[in-house]
Amino acid sequence: MTDMASLMEDRAAAKVISDKMQKPVDWDNPKIARNIKKRYAAERRFKMYGLSAIGIALLVLCVLAGSIGSKGYTAFFQTFVQLEIHFDPAVIDPDGTGDPAVIGRANFDGLVKRALQEKFPDVTARRDKRNLYGIVSGGASYDLRERVLENPSLIGQTRKVWLISGDDFDMLNKGYIDADVDESNRRLNDQEIGWYNTLVSEGVVEKHFHSRFFTSGDSREPELAGIWGAAVGSFYTLLVTLTLSFPIGVLAAIYLEEFAPKNRFTAIVEVNINNLAAVPSIVFGLLGLEVYLNVMHLPRSAPVVGGLTLALMTLPTIIIASRAAIKAVPPSIRQAALGLGASPVQTVTHHVLPLAMPGILTGTIIGMAQALGETAPLLMIGMVAFIVDVPGGALDPATVLPVQIYLWADSPERAFVEKTSAAIMVLLAFLVLMNGFAVYLRKKFERKW
Amino acid sequence: MKKTLAVAALMSVAFAGAAQARDQIRIVGSSTVFPFATAVAEEFGKTTSFKTPVIESTGSGGGLKLFCSGVGEQHPDITNASRRIKKSEVETCAKNGVAEVTEVKIGFDGIVLSNSNASDQIDLTKEQIFLALAKIVPSKDGKSLVDNFYSTWSEIDPSLPNVKIEVLGPPPTSGTRDAFTELVLEEACESFPVIADLEKSNKDKFKAVCAGVREDGGYVEAGENDNLIVQKLEANKDAFGIFGFSFLDQNGDKLQGSLISGVAPTFEAISDGSYPVSRSLYFYVKNAHVGTIPGIQEYLSEFTAEKAWGDEGYLADRGLIPMSAAEREAVRNAAANLAPLSM
Structure with a gap:
């Protein structure tokens, strides 16, 4: 009987509405006009809120990118000083052997120092001489050695050579050192600034593109430090992470989504996967330290351990994204395949997986991007370290891009400030590239039905 | 098939040069000593035939803990400290087989x-x-x-x-x-x-x-x-x-x-x-590793050379305050002889 009663009620309500409907709306009624005005205003306000949210996000992004960019772009250029170097055979190869081993051991630093002495012959005091040699970086002698080893005919000649300058002079040339403050309060004294002005007036100070920044490993000399070692370390680490977490993650997702029975056990597994995705990354670092280093005795600071640890962290992300992608494949596709006689494995590998691939790949790349920016778990396994040599494999000691940023940010030398910002730009460029790749893959594999 | 080959090639590149005895000094420890130790390590790597040591910044306490965890190539050879080693830490070291440790005081901060x-x-x-x-x-x-x-x-x-x-x-x-x-x-x-x-x-x-x-x-x-x-x-x-x-x-x-x-x-x-x-800054060397890991003694002599920690050395440029010449001489000799620390 209650059904009957509710039906009657509905009818009554419908009648009231239709009665109202029959009466034409009095648009001139001030009450209705006000109401309409209010609704339009609410509409506009809502749009404004949305727009201002986007505006604030863009503004913050611009401020961030602007501050990093304006501080960091100078790191891509380096001050060079042109000096007249006499490639003295008595210093480089006294016996005229032409043996690269002999040339390699020669005192090229002495050649640079001699050239500086000739430029400023009136500098004699020991302390002043030391300051004078600071104009040119300690790394300049290695450049000279390379040059001579490449072209032994240079020996005996006098050439004008652009040499990389020391970090303090680089900072002065880039305008980061204020020459007007009291002498005792700056890194360079009046005499050194005098030398700089002389060199500038002779036109032998120039800023060149700093290719070394992209080709060398870390260094304690800011002008010699480069990002390449960390970039290679990041590459090996992510390679290990990807080769491990992608197959395992996708297989786990397929099993859970397509084959697993729905029972208490799978429910527990599911809850745990979701929980793992929210575990702080440092916990995975502790796990990596205990399992990979203390039990399995894998080498410390190696990308393989970093990769294994980050794979643990990335797995839940990949599984969750893959399951969502597999779930989004319409059931009709599966039913059609099964109906035409395909086995469940064929259904999955031939039909479901290709269709879910764009989503799976997007999830994977987001997981990898997250792993690329991670430092906390790597602290525990010794990848936060000063490593000069560019790693040659996944078992060599290495560091990664975000760790390099952290280490440079913590260095006292003023010139590392711009290096830090430049390294952040490189990391951001990598992230943009990876995300761009994700978008490309999605577009490529996407199918409409 | 092509893809599988490509992946296999990548992996073999990644793992090339695997599994050999460590030929590189490993240093852990204080973040205060870090800028000085890294400067010495870089100079050491450039001027000798040894590989550049790997230096981790773990803090003094964390460094000593790792250092004292045992003898063997999976444990670090040297630890930096911005304070002196404690008696309890020496005991932990001894318990784990790290019996002889050389103390090197490097200067002041x-x-x-x-x-x-x-x-x-x-x-x-x-x-x-x-x-x-x-x-x-x-x-x-x-x-x-x-x-x-x-x-x-x-x-x-x-x-x-x-x-x-x-x-x-x-x-x-x-x-x-x-x-x-x-x-x-x-x-x-x-x-x-x-x-x-x-x-x-x-x-x-x-x-x-x-x-x-x-x-x-x-x-x-x-x-x-x-x-x-x-x-x-x-x-x-x-x-x-x-x-x-x-x-x-x-x-x-x-x-x-x-x-x-x-x-x-x-x-x-x-x-x-x-x-x-x-305060004084130190580093500690595991004597048992000298001779096993190449270059430790040479690293010590690089660190204790006048051109590094002297009054006008490159460490002074980085803000390390040198000890007096007599004290430097004494520490240098102790370091060269690997005189073990006793407390």
């Missing part, structure tokens, strides 16, 4: 209290710093202990500027903070009679009062990053910062060190010991 040079330079005593930063201080009449009630410097002493007390400094996990607590706060607190009395009656409370730093905004924990403190001091003229001397040395055009008991934190004053807030 000053801890400075500094502000933007757009403000006035001030002269403080350790007692005044204690009153400004401690959590619990003696009351006005000096008879009881109360929560820190000083909010401006001039309340402590009328000759000090009338600005709010705001000091940025390292968190308790930092070695710099440990040293600052030990060298300034703990030393100053004994000079207040009411706290000194406490030492006899209630030792635990005495310790807590001496090492307690205020948490009401007067002292701001600015993280381990000293560069961040430098940037904040530039922006805020009234604030002071606590950090290692090398950061003041690098930023002399923006910051000035405050005088402590009338002595300015200069290279010379820290070196001759007249600047009161300085």
Whole structure:
């Protein structure tokens, strides 16, 4: 009987509405006009809120990118000083052997120092001489050695050579050192600034593109430090992470989504996967330290351990994204395949997986991007370290891009400030590239039905 | 098929040169010694045929823990420390088979209290710093202990500027903070009679009062990053910062060190010991690894060479305060002979 009663009620309500409907709306009624005005205003306000949210996000992004960019772009250029170097055979190869081993051991630093002495012959005091040699970086002698080893005919000649300058002079040339403050309060004294002005007036100070920044490993000399070692370390680490977490993650997702029975056990597994995705990354670092280093005795600071640890962290992300992608494949596709006689494995590998691939790949790349920016778990396994040599494999000691940023940010030398910002730009460029790749893959594999 | 091959090729590249004995020195330890050790390591790698050592910045305590965990190539060879090894740590070492350890003192580091040079330079005593930063201080009449009630410097002493007390400094996990607590706060607190009395009656409370730093905004924990403190001091003229001397040395055009008991934190004053807030820096070598891991002895001689740690060496350029020539000579000989530490 209650059904009957509710039906009657509905009818009554419908009648009231239709009665109202029959009466034409009095648009001139001030009450209705006000109401309409209010609704339009609410509409506009809502749009404004949305727009201002986007505006604030863009503004913050611009401020961030602007501050990093304006501080960091100078790191891509380096001050060079042109000096007249006499490639003295008595210093480089006294016996005229032409043996690269002999040339390699020669005192090229002495050649640079001699050239500086000739430029400023009136500098004699020991302390002043030391300051004078600071104009040119300690790394300049290695450049000279390379040059001579490449072209032994240079020996005996006098050439004008652009040499990389020391970090303090680089900072002065880039305008980061204020020459007007009291002498005792700056890194360079009046005499050194005098030398700089002389060199500038002779036109032998120039800023060149700093290719070394992209080709060398870390260094304690800011002008010699480069990002390449960390970039290679990041590459090996992510390679290990990807080769491990992608197959395992996708297989786990397929099993859970397509084959697993729905029972208490799978429910527990599911809850745990979701929980793992929210575990702080440092916990995975502790796990990596205990399992990979203390039990399995894998080498410390190696990308393989970093990769294994980050794979643990990335797995839940990949599984969750893959399951969502597999779930989004319409059931009709599966039913059609099964109906035409395909086995469940064929259904999955031939039909479901290709269709879910764009989503799976997007999830994977987001997981990898997250792993690329991670430092906390790597602290525990010794990848936060000063490593000069560019790693040659996944078992060599290495560091990664975000760790390099952290280490440079913590260095006292003023010139590392711009290096830090430049390294952040490189990391951001990598992230943009990876995300761009994700978008490309999605577009490529996407199918409409 | 092509893809599988490509992946296989990539993996074999990644794992090439695997599984061989370690031929590279591994160093862990203090973040204060880190800039000096890395400079030596780089020079060592460039001028010798050995590989450049790998140096991790783990903090003094963490470094000694790793160092003392055993002998063998999976354990580090050297640890840096911004304080001396403790007796308990020597015992842990011995228990794990690390019996012989060589101690190398490398020089001094000053801890400075500094502000933007757009403000006035001030002269403080350790007692005044204690009153400004401690959590619990003696009351006005000096008879009881109360929560820190000083909010401006001039309340402590009328000759000090009338600005709010705001000091940025390292968190308790930092070695710099440990040293600052030990060298300034703990030393100053004994000079207040009411706290000194406490030492006899209630030792635990005495310790807590001496090492307690205020948490009401007067002292701001600015993280381990000293560069961040430098940037904040530039922006805020009234604030002071606590950090290692090398950061003041690098930023002399923006910051000035405050005088402590009338002595300015200069290279010379820290070196001759007249600047009161300085500490010794060390590193420790595992003797059992010398001869097994190539290059340890050569690394020692590079570190203890005059061109590195001497008065005009490259470490002095980076802010390390050298020891006297006689002390350097003594430490160099001890290091060359790998004289084991005894405590």
